[in-house]
Amino acid sequence: MAVVPLKALIYPSGESPISSPLADLDAFANAGLGWRRVKRGETAYLAGDKFNAIYGVRSGFFKVGNVAAMGREQVMGFFMRGEIFGLEGIGAGRYDGTATALEDSELAMLPFALMERMAQENPAMQRELHAILAREITRDHGIMMLLGSMTAEQRLAAFLLNLSRRFVRRGYSPSEFHLRMTREEIGSYLGLKLETVSRVLSLFQKKGLLGVQQKHISIVDIAGLESVYRQR
Amino acid sequence: MAVVPLKALIYPSGESPISSPLADLDAFANAGLGWRRVKRGETAYLAGDKFNAIYGVRSGFFKVGNVAAMGREQVMGFFMRGEIFGLEGIGAGRYDGTATALEDSELAMLPFALMERMAQENPAMQRELHAILAREITRDHGIMMLLGSMTAEQRLAAFLLNLSRRFVRRGYSPSEFHLRMTREEIGSYLGLKLETVSRVLSLFQKKGLLGVQQKHISIVDIAGLESVYRQR
DNA sequence: CGCAGTTTTGATTCATCTCAATTTGTGTGG
DNA sequence: CCACACAAATTGAGATGAATCAAAACTGCG
Numbered sequence A, B: 001m002a003v004v005p006l007k008a009l010i011y012p013s014g015e016s017p018i019s020s021p022l023a024d025l026d027a028f029a030n031a032g033l034g035w036r037r038v039k040r041g042e043t044a045y046l047a048g049d050k051f052n053a054i055y056g057v058r059s060g061f062f063k064v065g066n067v068a069a070m071g072r073e074q075v076m077g078f079f080m081r082g083e084i085f086g087l088e089g090i091g092a093g094r095y096d097g098t099a100t101a102l103e104d105s106e107l108a109m110l111p112f113a114l115m116e117r118m119a120q121e122n123p124a125m126q127r128e129l130h131a132i133l134a135r136e137i138t139r140d141h142g143i144m145m146l147l148g149s150m151t152a153e154q155r156l157a158a159f160l161l162n163l164s165r166r167f168v169r170r171g172y173s174p175s176e177f178h179l180r181m182t183r184e185e186i187g188s189y190l191g192l193k194l195e196t197v198s199r200v201l202s203l204f205q206k207k208g209l210l211g212v213q214q215k216h217i218s219i220v221d222i223a224g225l226e227s228v229y230r231q232r
Numbered sequence C: 001c002g003c004a005g006t007t008t009t010g011a012t013t014c015a016t017c018t019c020a021a022t023t024t025g026t027g028t029g030g
Numbered sequence D: 001c002c003a004c005a006c007a008a009a010t011t012g013a014g015a016t017g018a019a020t021c022a023a024a025a026c027t028g029c030g
Helices: A006-010 A112-121 A123-149 A152-169 A183-190 A194-206 A222-230 B006-010 B088-092 B112-121 B123-149 B152-169 B183-190 B194-206 B222-230
Strands: A035-038 A043-045 A053-067 A073-080 A098-111 A176-178 A210-213 A216-219 B034-038 B043-045 B053-067 B073-080 B098-111 B176-178 B210-213 B216-219
Touching: A035 A043, A035 A053, A053 A112, A053 A183, A073 A183, A073 B123, A098 A112, A112 A123, A112 B112, A112 B123, A123 A152, A123 B073, A123 B088, A123 B112, A123 B123, A123 B183, A152 A176, A152 A183, A152 A194, A152 A216, A152 A222, A183 A194, A183 B123, A194 A210, B034 B043, B034 B053, B053 B088, B053 B112, B053 B183, B073 B183, B098 B112, B112 B123, B123 B152, B152 B176, B152 B183, B152 B194, B152 B216, B152 B222, B183 B194, B194 B210
Parallel strands: none
Antiparallel strands: A035 A098, A043 A098, A053 A073, A053 A098, A176 A216, A210 A216, B034 B098, B043 B098, B053 B073, B053 B098, B176 B216, B210 B216
8 A cells, every 4th residue: 555645635746835744644545535626716615514524725725714693704714725624623523614715726635534543543643633633723722812912903914924924834935925815804814894904904004014905915024014913 | 451431530420511422441540640739829830831731620710821922811711620621732742821720629630642542542532532622623713703703792791601501511500600710811811801891791780681799690681691692 | 898896095983991090809917 | 806908890081993884996807
């Protein structure tokens, strides 16, 4: 049996944007694991769907959001190439959010039952799985921090710095990028209204921290952004 | 070897306030697992400590908080008997919060390496472990929802209803309880200032939803609270 | 190439914060 | 057991950051 590291299941070819202790594993290569194309605007799963797999982004960009009781959407996360989403489903056995592609994308499906079985037999795979879950917990705590105690400016600064770091790890420019999501989606993610997001972006531009051209962002002064984030 | 369900490690005697598919497992009983008394105001661990175990509350009440950069504390969670905390440590190998007892308490220490080893050999234990991690993710998402899109009144209502549900599961009254934490800690958890917490509590009282006597809360109108929570 | 969806910007309102004073409760030592 | 001191909670008044409502400008999709 061929030994296939997890990363190879997510990334098309040899590349490994994410550094993590990768498990040697074989079953995936054969097993029901599939790849799936999802076009912009289409969904990988809907809130309420039965949970069976987590997803790795091979290419493209996703949002996972939760349409709560009364129409208002809450975006729980954005995911780019090499990142994994769908973990919110594990608890209840159903996804509690809807995953929507923000651009034409490719997904690797990682059936959870299979992952569990493999983790059972392979300590490295187990570590990998726990790392994935732990990363999600850490990520969520960071967001709680943001939402619980930061101003609109700090939230936006943190958001942009976080995006920048993630882009850079994937080999893109840290300072020039294209937002795939609308102001409304950013706002939902950060607990702000779209007008506020727009205003703060304009403010940052006026302060000389950013260049903003609709969805094109260029970070002019990273240190400045960081100090906005830390201020107070 | 005696077969000991996980719950028995957390609860002193036979009782099982939490319903979950419990693993049959033995190693714990013998292994390095320990119990620990923590007095009110003392800590189970500090932010930055090396992560080695997660904790089950056998009795008492804990808060886990994160003193970010500039003095301002952010409370990430409150934990009562039968609940498990310390999971934030798994990701980085260090706890990123400080766990403080809000009353004299007893903790069960669950060494994580041991749990992983056991999960490796015992599918039921593995399921248990994943359930613990998944529950934390679900919990965090709920809090993100709160913080991202709810008013002060809705947050307080959700908080009280959540406490009530948790108390009831442990065999306490759903409508009469004693808050172990200060208004400031509640506020930090909910992304509000202590004065706001106090005001909203007073408002609820005036509306006839609650009786408030400092830390004694009696929920007079659960349905009313629920409708506050859902309103809009 | 036109139009719907998105973004920007302005004016105003409102919820929550901040600052401040008072009351109430709690733990400690005489 | 009482009294004192300190911490926690309540309440008020005013300031403020973000939301809301509204209009105009942009733009990229079909």
